[in-house]
Amino acid sequence: xxxxxxxxxxxxxxxxxxxxxxxxxxxxxxxxxxxxxxxxxxxxxxxxxxxxxxxxxxxxxxxxxxxxxxxxxxxxxxxxxxxxxxxxxxxxxxxxxxxxxxxxxxxxxxxxxxxxxxxxxxxxxxxxxxxxxxxxxxxxxxxxxxxxxxxxxxxxxxxxxxxxxxxxxxxxxxxxxxxxxxxxxxxxxxxxxxxxxxxxxxxxxxxxxxxxxxxxxxxxxxxxxxxxxxxxxxxxxxxxxxxxxxxxxxxxxxxxxxxxxxxxxxxxxxxxxxxxxxxxxxxxxxxxxxxxxxxxxxxxxxxxxxxxxxxxxxxxxxxxxxx
Numbered sequence: 582x583x584x585x586x587x588x589x590x591x592x593x594x595x596x597x598x599x600x601x602x603x604x605x606x607x608x609x610x611x612x613x614x615x616x617x618x619x620x621x622x623x624x625x626x627x628x629x630x631x632x633x634x635x636x637x638x639x640x641x642x643x644x645x646x647x648x649x650x651x652x653x654x655x656x657x658x659x660x661x662x663x664x665x666x667x668x669x670x671x672x673x674x675x676x677x678x679x680x681x682x683x684x685x686x687x688x689x690x691x692x693x694x695x696x697x698x699x700x701x702x703x704x705x706x707x708x709x710x711x712x713x714x715x716x717x718x719x720x721x722x723x724x725x726x727x728x729x730x731x732x733x734x735x736x737x738x739x740x741x742x743x744x745x746x747x748x749x750x751x752x753x754x755x756x757x758x759x760x761x762x763x764x765x766x767x768x769x770x771x772x773x774x775x776x777x778x779x780x781x782x783x784x785x786x787x788x789x790x791x792x793x794x795x796x797x798x799x800x801x802x803x804x805x806x807x808x809x810x811x812x813x814x815x816x817x818x819x820x821x822x823x824x825x826x827x828x829x830x831x832x833x834x835x836x837x838x839x840x841x842x843x844x845x846x847x848x849x850x851x852x853x854x855x856x857x858x859x860x861x862x863x864x865x866x867x868x869x870x871x872x873x874x875x876x877x878x879x880x881x882x883x884x885x886x887x888x889x890x891x892x893x894x895x896x897x898x899x900x901x902x903x904x
Contacts, residue, residue, distance in 0.1 A: 583716050583717075585705045585706075585708075585709055585717035585718070585719065586716075586717070586718040586719065587698075587701070587702070587705070587718075587719045587720075587721065588718070588719070588720045588721065588722075588730065588732070589698065589721045589722075590720065590721060590722035590723075590727045590730050591696055591698075591721050591722045591723055591727070596696070597809070600619060600805075600809055600810070601810065601848070601849060603615065603616050603619065604806060604810060604846065604849060604851075605849055605851060607861075608846070608851065608853045609851075609853070612859075612860065612861070612862065613853075613855075613859070613860075613861040613862070614861060614862040614863070615802055615861065615862075615863050617748050617834075617863060617864035617865075618696070619802050619805050619806075620798060620799075620801055620802050620805075620863070620864075621696075621697075622801070622804075622805050622808075624801055624804065625798060625801040625802075625805070626670075626697075626700070628794060628797055628798040628801060629798060631794050632790070632794050632795055632798060635790045635792065635794060635795075636790075637786040637787050637789075637790045637791070638787045638790065638795075639783065639787055639895060640743070640744055640776055640787065640895075640896060641674075641743070643891050643893075643895050643896045644674065644742060644743065644744070644774055644896045644898070645674050645677070646891065647889060647890070647891050647896055647897075647898055648674055648677045648678065648742075648898070649677055650889075651889040651898060652677045652678050652680070652681035653681045653684065653685070654887075654889070655678065655681065655772060655889075655898070655900055656678070656681040656682045656684070656685040656687070657685060658886055658887055658900055659682075659738045659770050659772075659900065660685075660687055660736070661682065661687060661735070661736050661737055661738035661769075661770060662682075662687045662688060662689040662690065662735045662736050663689060663690040663691075663692060663734060663735030663736060663737045663738070664678055664679060664682060664688065664690070664691050664692070664737075664738055664740060665691075665692040665694065665731055665737050665738065665739040665740065666691075666692070666693050666694065666739075666740045666741075666742070667694050667724040667739065667740070667741045667745075668694070668695060668696075668724060668741070668742075668743070668745055669693035669694055669695045669701070669704065670695060670700060670704070671700070671703075671704050672693055672704045672707075672708060674742060674743075675691075675693070675740065675742075676711070678740060678772075679691060679712060679715070683712075683714075683715075688715060689715065689716060689735060690715065690716040690717075690718060690734060690735050691708065691712070691715050691716070691717055691718075692717075692718045692719070692720060692731065692732055692737075693705065693708075693717075693719050693720070694719070694720040694721075694722055694724060694727075694731065695719075695720075695721065696721070696722070696723055697721075698721045701719045701721055702719075705717050705719050718732050718734075720732070724741070724757070725749075725753065725756075725757055725760075728757075728760045728761050728763075728764040729760070729763070729764050731764055733766075736768075736769060737765065737769045737770070738769070738770040738771070738772055738900075739761065739765065739769075739770070739771050739772070740771075740772040740774075741771070741772070741773055741774065742772075742774035742898075743774055744774055744775055744776035744866065744868075744896070745774075746773060746774075746775060746867075747775065747776055747831065747865070747866045747867035747868060747869070748864060748865060748866060748867075749867075750865060754867075754877075755877075755880070755881065758877065758878065758880075758881035758883075759881050759882070761881070762881050762882040762883060762903055765903040766903065767903050767904065768902060768903060769902070769903050770886070770900060770901065770902050770903070771878070771883055771900070771901045771902075771903070772898060772899070772900050772901075773874070773878070773898070773899045773901065774896065774897070774898055775868075775869045775874055775896070775897050775899065776866065776867075776868045776869065776895070776896055777868055777869055777870065777871070777890065777894055777895055777896060777897055778830050778868045778869065778870055779868070779893070779894070779895045781825040783895070784825055784832060784868065785823055785824075785825055785832070787832075788823035788832050788834060788866065789821065789822075789823035793821075795821065795823070795834075796820075796821030799821045799834050799836060799863055799864075800816050800819055800821065800836065802836075802863055803816045803819065803836070804816060806846065809848070810846045810847070810848040810849055811846065811847035811848050812844060812845065812846040812847070812848075813844060813845050813847075814844050815842065818838065818839050818840055818842060819836040819837060819838060819839065819861075820836070820837045820839055821834070821835075821836065821837075822834070822835040822836070822837050822860065823835075829865075829867070830867065830868050830869075830870075831865050831866055831867035831868060832864075832865070832866040832868070833862055833864070833865055834862070834863050834864040834865075834866070835860045835861060835862050835863060836860070836861045836863055837858065837859070837860050837861075838855040838856065838857060838858065838859045838860075838861075839857070840857050841854075841855065841856055841857045842854075842855050843855075869897070871888055871890070871897060871899075874888070874897065874899055875888075875899070878899065878901045882903065882904050883901035883902065883903060883904060884901060884902050884904045885899060885900070885901045886900045886901060886902055887899075887900050888900075
């Protein structure tokens with residue numbers, strides 16, 4: 582068994598600086614907003630794992646079933662010897678790809694990338710035991726900033742699953758895809774998981790479950806600000822709202838102030854006023870149509886090889902090659 586490697590491009594100090602900048606920019610903007618990445622402290626990550634098992638939340642189980650049915654075809658079409666995963670987390674679904682590439686006889690290396698060093702170390706320890714014949718090279722970093730620091734070894738396929746690309750607004754999304762293309766050599770590949778536009782009566786409950794778990798997940802960002810920036814948000818004074826935006830074809834998650842209040846963030850020496858009923862956007866989750874996915878990838882310099890969708894056409898996997 583080879584010793585796993587770990588590159589660290591993102592430290593606790595970097596994260597603290599980014600949180601301060603994002604909180605100041607978002608809470609002083611009109612309208613107010615916060616990036617969704619700040620949901621994911623230990624409590625937020627646990628809540629999200631709970632969300633993925635809810636009956637209303639179809640994306641995780643749908644994409645997993647799609648991977649189960651298409652992983653061998655993806656491995657055959659790719660031929661990569663190195664699998665890179667952006668935002669790898671626990672690498673749970675990735676095992677389906679690792680197994681398929683191993684069956685195809687090409688797999689040599691797995692490169693998981695995540696912002697959390699502890700989560701990455703834990704995942705890599707489990708993977709080292711399960712895949713002793715695979716070289717592991719973890720990268721602690723932000724996929725919006727450190728794509729040029731991905732290890733260059735081997736013939737790579739980069740996987741970006743879970744519909745996470747939908748959390749990026751159109752301009753940052755295009756920048757991300759261009760940066761990824763610039764980080765890849767011609768012929769290297771990209772496997773993109775996207776949520777597809779479907780019935781709002783299915784979409785909205787996925788982000789507003791009956792048990793209220795998503796509401797707690799949404800409000801968790803306020804707990805993070807209270808702890809990290811010595812803020813005094815009355816968390817229970819904010820209601821969760823999930824709304825389908827027909828024009829943009831995305832779900833917006835918002836926190837709605839239930840009364841007028843003033844919040845102080847002591848670490849920022851910042852005071853912020855909320856009006857009763859004021860909404861603050863905490864996440865956008867864009868859904869796509871396949872022609873749009875292909876056009877988006879082509880614009881960034883990728884040539885689509887093949888797409889796979891589930892029977893209900895709620896999720897898609899698209900394999901593209903760096904042109």
